[in-house]
Amino acid sequence: MTSTVLVAGATGDLGHRIARELLHHDVRLRVLTRPGGTATGALDGDPRVEVVTAAYSDHAALTAAASGADVVVSAVSGTRPVVVDAQRALLAAAVAAGVGRFVPSDYSADYRRTAPGTNRNFELRREFAAALDAAPLRATSVLNGMFTELLTGQAPMVLFGRRRVLFWSSADQVLDFTTKDDVARVTARVALDPAAPRVVEVAGDRVTARDVARTLTELTGTPFRLQWAGTAGTLSLAGRVGRLLAKDREETFPAWQGMQYFADMFSGRAQLHHVDGDRYGPHRWTSVRDVLAQHLGRGGA
Template identity: 30%
Template sequence: MGLGHIHILQGGFIDFMRPGSPLVDYDKGTAAFWGTGDEAFEVTTIEDTARMTARVALDRDVKSGKFAFAGDRISLNRSLDIAENLCGRPFSRQSLGSEADLCAAMDSSDPQTRLFYAYQLYMMNGQTALDKLQNDRYPDIELTRFEDFVQALLG
């Protein structure tokens, strides 16, 4: 049929790291995560993902295959450093264990928790890390960095 296919890859959603997230409690100044917290991963806002996806869908010059973009590449520790700076107070940080511990927790979890843990696993272990980002393909779309996202939320 001559149909092309585009795989939109944007990392995790920054929105999972907003106040009210199960990862970071901005009110209590606490964070619980798997791994060391130094594992870097890509994140993008839901809004930016929608804008880029719409633009790619309308762009007849995009080649079939992978189209990757990301608002930021950050670690949980770096995100907490930013949150501490913006909130003006320290956050306590607790590692829940290693990648093996996370996999064991996944095996004994209900389906919804297992899905959330799988999301964290792939962010932590780099298996789904993005390369060859095409952030600059549409210069009029400025992707949101983590610091700007949290600053806007905390007002």
């Protein structure tokens, strides 16, 4: 039976990938955009895609956008006004429209086991999760660790120019990584799975800092050395101080947020413990080695 899926945030990077994955299935795809929002790119002109416009402050318009949908998939990104406020408005509209299922914009490491007040990214997800769990519909969160692509840019772990791989506390702490395309693939299948549990955990690869250094050494033929950068506790403290001193507390991707994220990963608090990579059948997951090789122009493994 054809499902109708409403995707919020489809004009963003991950949201667009999710929408593209959904179109590989028998769906009627409805894309939510804000008034005056950007175009939907490659989705434009596809007869299976309906673009609906509504402000998150307009409950009636949001409810109309969600009306008839079987599931709402959120891929919005930002700080409190988006992750909490906009998603609450979207959730209220989904409930009012009688939508049966909701996939929130989590796509992260396991925020449920981290200490409140230590990670803004996780705090916002935990706050919205409380509202979602109280709503009269089924919900499924996708947890995937960190996006693998961040290792080649924003994540403060690999220093390519200095041939160093940073670690905190232990170079043997297991870290969960999943590429955006793999997350999008799983999210599309979750959206079409009425039996999906409250949380689906996936990890395209599970590696340590030692593994990353070894892989880079093999790919480049030049030694990449491990460099201890302190403990996870000191990194967490640095993130907390950075947040207090920040001039713009609402910046979406500040350096201190990255510190908080890695502190929870290297402490083991945010590690995934119920990974189910085969839930939706066999799949060739993109590995950390694949991503690093592509970044270095070496080709995949």
